[in-house]
Amino acid sequence: MSSAQIEIQLIASIVAVACAIPGTFLVLRKMAMISDAISHSILPGIVIGFFITQDLNSPLLILLAALTGIITVVLVEYIQKTGLVKEDTAIGLVFPALFSIGVIMIAKNANDVHLDVDAVLLGELAFAPFDRLLIAGTDVGPKSLWVVGVILLITITLLILFFKELKVSTFDKGLAASLGFSPAIIHYGLMSVSSVTTVGAFDAVGAILVVALMIAPAATAYLLTTDLKKMLALAICFGIFSAIFGYWVAHWLDASIAGSITTVLGLVFLLVYLFAPSKGIIAVMYREKQQQTEVSLLTFLLHLKNHDELEERHVNHLNEHINWQKVRAKTVLDLAQKNNMIHIEKNIVSLTKKGDEFTSKAIDYIITNEDAQIEDMKDDFFLFRG
Amino acid sequence: MDITEYIELVFTDYTLRTITLGTAILGAVTGMLGSFAVLRKQSLLGDAISHAALPGIAIAFLITGAKDSNTLLLGALVSGLVGTFWIRGIITKTHLKSDTALGLILSLFFGFGMLLLTFIQKQPNANQAGLDKYLFGQAATLVESDVWMMAIVTGLCLIVMLTFWKEFKILLFDADYTKTLGFNTKIIDILITTFIVLAIVLGLQTVGVVLMSAMLLAPAAAARQWTNSLSVMVFLAAIFGAFSGVFGTAISASQNNLSTGPVIVLVAAVFVVFSFIFSPSRGLLFKQIRFIKNRRDLELHKTLAFMHHIAETHEDISHPHAIKLLNNFQGYTKNTLRKLVEKDYVQLQGNMWSLTKVGFETAANLYTKQITEDE
Numbered sequence: 001m002s003s004a005q006i007e008i009q010l011i012a013s014i015v016a017v018a019c020a021i022p023g024t025f026l027v028l029r030k031m032a033m034i035s036d037a038i039s040h041s042i043l044p045g046i047v048i049g050f051f052i053t054q055d056l057n058s059p060l061l062i063l064l065a066a067l068t069g070i071i072t073v074v075l076v077e078y079i080q081k082t083g084l085v086k087e088d089t090a091i092g093l094v095f096p097a098l099f100s101i102g103v104i105m106i107a108k109n110a111n112d113v114h115l116d117v118d119a120v121l122l123g124e125l126a127f128a129p130f131d132r133l134l135i136a137g138t139d140v141g142p143k144s145l146w147v148v149g150v151i152l153l154i155t156i157t158l159l160i161l162f163f164k165e166l167k168v169s170t171f172d173k174g175l176a177a178s179l180g181f182s183p184a185i186i187h188y189g190l191m192s193v194s195s196v197t198t199v200g201a202f203d204a205v206g207a208i209l210v211v212a213l214m215i216a217p218a219a220t221a222y223l224l225t226t227d228l229k230k231m232l233a234l235a236i237c238f239g240i241f242s243a244i245f246g247y248w249v250a251h252w253l254d255a256s257i258a259g260s261i262t263t264v265l266g267l268v269f270l271l272v273y274l275f276a277p278s279k280g281i282i283a284v285m286y287r288e289k290q291q292q293t294e295v296s297l298l299t300f301l302l303h304l305k306n307h308d309e310l311e312e313r314h315v316n317h318l319n320e321h322i323n324w325q326k327v328r329a330k331t332v333l334d335l336a337q338k339n340n341m342i343h344i345e346k347n348i349v350s351l352t353k354k355g356d357e358f359t360s361k362a363i364d365y366i367i368t369n370e371d372a373q374i375e376d377m378k379d380d381f382f383l384f385r386g
Numbered sequence: 387m388d389i390t391e392y393i394e395l396v397f398t399d400y401t402l403r404t405i406t407l408g409t410a411i412l413g414a415v416t417g418m419l420g421s422f423a424v425l426r427k428q429s430l431l432g433d434a435i436s437h438a439a440l441p442g443i444a445i446a447f448l449i450t451g452a453k454d455s456n457t458l459l460l461g462a463l464v465s466g467l468v469g470t471f472w473i474r475g476i477i478t479k480t481h482l483k484s485d486t487a488l489g490l491i492l493s494l495f496f497g498f499g500m501l502l503l504t505f506i507q508k509q510p511n512a513n514q515a516g517l518d519k520y521l522f523g524q525a526a527t528l529v530e531s532d533v534w535m536m537a538i539v540t541g542l543c544l545i546v547m548l549t550f551w552k553e554f555k556i557l558l559f560d561a562d563y564t565k566t567l568g569f570n571t572k573i574i575d576i577l578i579t580t581f582i583v584l585a586i587v588l589g590l591q592t593v594g595v596v597l598m599s600a601m602l603l604a605p606a607a608a609a610r611q612w613t614n615s616l617s618v619m620v621f622l623a624a625i626f627g628a629f630s631g632v633f634g635t636a637i638s639a640s641q642n643n644l645s646t647g648p649v650i651v652l653v654a655a656v657f658v659v660f661s662f663i664f665s666p667s668r669g670l671l672f673k674q675i676r677f678i679k680n681r682r683d684l685e686l687h688k689t690l691a692f693m694h695h696i697a698e699t700h701e702d703i704s705h706p707h708a709i710k711l712l713n714n715f716q717g718y719t720k721n722t723l724r725k726l727v728e729k730d731y732v733q734l735q736g737n738m739w740s741l742t743k744v745g746f747e748t749a750a751n752l753y754t755k756q757i758t759e760d761e
Binding site: 027030031032033034035040079084085086088089090091093096097099100101103106107108163208211212214215218219222223227234248253254255256258259260261265266267269273280281284285336370 | 427429432475478479480481485486488489492493494495498500502505506508522596597602604644645648659662668670687707719
């Protein structure tokens with residue numbers, strides 16, 4: 001590995017961490033699309049900043065662009081407050097307009113601006129190590145490394161200082177307000193951090209992929225845990241893993257680094273989405289199937305309890321009567337038998353004592369309709385689940 | 387170049403005519419379908435779909451190796467649909483919310499698309515140039531066959547929309563009721579979504595991935611301000627969209643270095659701002675005017691009530707009182723007094739005022755009967 005390669009991976013990892021932290025909160029606050037809006041609408045800010053400073057890494061440019069990001073948030077909230085359109089429409093109206101202004105400003109000054117829309121949107125990490133920061137003539141590393149490093153440092157400091165406030169205001173705005181810290185300040189604080197991070201990172205990974213780095217690790221982590229600290233840690237891990245692994249994929253395919261980092265993020269998300277222990281698609285589908293069988297079982301037991309007549313309880317009669325297909329009827333019958341809820345004598349099904357007790361409780365549950373109760377009941381009575 | 391000259395040019399110049407027609411049709415169809423997206427609260431779906439279409443374009447190119455725009459758009463359509471249904475899967479099957487799902491699919495698909503595009507660019511012998519026009523769109527690359535394609539899709543879209551108008555409408559406003567009526571909501575839903583994806587994909591070549599969502603939203607959001615009827619809204623949105631296309635093309639054609647996509651979006655944004663401000667029933671301007679008017683009415687009533695309060699203490703209700711008495715009172719201004727006189731509630735004699743009989747009665751009934759019919 002050459003030193004340039006190490007530097008690229010270092011920058012990518014730092015960007016990933018710097019994005020994952022505000023991203024986690026954005027996902028939890030259901031404001032993920034705001035990051036998309038910010039990442040687009042900072043373009044005019046960047047262009048104006050670039051006119052003034054002629055340097056993509058200058059702090060002034062980052063501040064200006066971050067300001068545009070906050071203006072976007074304020075505009076979106078203003079439009080939302082008028083009640084003329086819904087929130088998501090407000091987002092969708094504001095950022096393309098600002099982005100268009102940015103594109104037009106670049107196009108009109110194409111001759112004197114060394115700035116390319118492609119570069120802003122997509123970034124190019126491969127060139128990052130060539131832009132060195134010189135302090136008193138000594139080379140102290142690539143400029144963007146310093147920029148994202150400082151941003152990460154600020155983000156982490158703010159996170160540690162205001163962790164409690166962030167946590168409370170994310171999960172319970174009312175409580176936060178009544179405890180005395182203004183949700184508005186925390187909201188705009190988070191928006192500012194997101195804007196600054198977006199601007200700082202766009203140079204490295206491009207505006208659209210910043211969104212990926214913000215949302216994807218957080219969303220993936222959210223599928224695995226419901227603990228905020230664990231979620232943050234997981235998001236950071238996913239971010240760093242994708243950054244480094246993505247770099248090598250890009251190296252191998254000779255393609256865009258940012259693109260392959262995102263692709264790796266996507267693959268990680270896909271894997272977790274499918275296989276996450278309790279919230280993955282497969283787990284959810286399995287659980288749904290289980291619940292379906294258990295509900296059928298309940299229906300079946302109720303039917304038994306309601307009918308004393310022998311012909312109503314004959315095994316063959318059941319699938320005709322409750323209108324189940326053979327396979328399903330058999331699954332339910334087996335499950336009931338395994339759990340000692342019924343016993344079958346000469347093809348006549350009847351409830352056992354345990355089955356009877358369960359059914360009575362189930363009727364109670366149906367009348368009171370408390371969701372939590374049924375799961376406890378199932379835990380108490382079931383030896384085997386559906 | 388003045389306007390008449392430009393209009394003449396639109397009819398005579400092949401390129402300009404094609405582009406104007408293309409953007410107009412595009413604006414109309416996206417406006418039409420955008421109305422449904424906006425009302426279904428799926429405004430940002432357009433943004434996600436347009437980004438999600440990118441890998442489809444790249445894959446279609448990788449498979450066929452041809453740059454035929456119809457094949458590429460087919461790829462875009464497929465990957466847009468995959469993205470849409472994945473978004474739906476994430477929302478229904480996990481506890482991730484719709485904004486996260488949208489942002490996720492948007493950025494992940496786009497990133498994957500970028501990976502493929504850069505990969506294609508590095509391939510030897512590929513005539514890949516021009517694939518990146520789908521990023522920002524280049525209306526200038528529209529040819530007559532593209533316009534025909536758009537026209538056909540728009541026609542198809544119109545036919546389907548008119549046939550299933552009732553179903554679309556009822557699903558839009560009351561999904562549960564639709565289900566109880568026995569309609570297959572899933573199929574109607576898929577039909578609408580598919581057409582929205584189709585419209586987005588059509589626009590990619592003209593305005594590009596990034597700005598496509600605005601084409602979908604802006605005309606519909608503008609049209610929404612003028613009406614509460616779905617059919618009028620769809621119609622207006624189509625007109626706004628078409629005009630955005632035509633004006634946008636005209637403005638970008640009359641200047642150097644102006645790409646069409648962003649200009650169209652800005653024109654559409656102007657429509658939105660105009661509608662937000664000047665729409666008679668919902669617009670901010672008239673809302674403010676109504677607000678001020680209401681406040682004035684309230685002040686008038688307050689003054690009248692105050693006068694009534696004073697007059698009550700006298701046996702003779704028309705006993706004159708000094709105007710000075712009113713000075714400390716908030717609701718009182720010279721204007722309100724004049725208005726009260728105009729309405730014959732109050733009589734003025736020099737520095738004195740007195741309630742008339744009508745005025746006294748109105749004031750007495752002000753709060754009991756809550757008479758608000760006067761302006």
